[in-house]
Amino acid sequence: MRYWVYEDRRGDRATIHLAHCVHCNHGQGKQGTRPENGRWHGPFGSRDGAHVAATATHRAVHRCGRC
Ligand SMILES: [Zn+2]
DSSP: OOEEEEEETTTTEEEEEETTSTTTTTTTOSSOOOTTTEEEEEEESSHHHHHHHHHHTTSEEEEOSOO
């Protein structure tokens, strides 16, 4: 399993996704990601690793509701 973290600059949150999640699309996002909106961190080999990276953004850590 691969995990990615989406750091949302506008929403001030970091969301953990599985790589194959439709919202993640292996770190591409649904329609591409605009750098002014946020950025992807990853991939990570475990959810724990993704969680550490999400926490390191100092934003509120969320888990995706879809994956
Ligand atoms: Zn997801």
